[in-house]
Amino acid sequence: MRPPEEGKNTATVPLSAGERASILFRSFLIQSVWNTRGMQNVGFCFALLPLLRRFGGDRDAVKGFLERHLTFFNTNPSLSTYALSAAASAEASLDPE
Numbered sequence: 001m002r003p004p005e006e007g008k009n010t011a012t013v014p015l016s017a018g019e020r021a022s023i024l025f026r027s028f029l030i031q032s033v034w035n036t037r038g039m040q041n042v043g044f045c046f047a048l049l050p051l052l053r054r055f056g057g058d059r060d061a062v063k064g065f066l067e068r069h070l071t072f073f074n075t076n077p078s079l080s081t082y083a084l085s086a087a088a089s090a091e092a093s094l095d096p097e
Contacts, residue, residue, distance in 0.1 A: 039074035
């Protein structure tokens with residue numbers, strides 16, 4: 001993450017209980033799609049899709065979200081929830097970069 005810019009609001013918007021539950025249940029499907037280029041990246045991105053509602057209809061923000069989370073991702077499925085929670089926490093902040 002970049003250091004906060006002068007005068008920029010760095011507060012995070014907490015995840016709602018519904019968002020957390022949806023991410024949890026989707027995390028069980030993280031191994032449903034494998035590919036040689038990104039390994040489990042599609043399942044990882046699928047688990048985080050409930051966070052897309054936060055962007056409203058901003059196409060550039062959605063494109064950035066998908067580019068960030070469709071990169072290479074591979075882990076033991078039982079440890080994937082740690083990576084998902086870190087990514088969701090970063091996305092919940094106002095500046096996820």
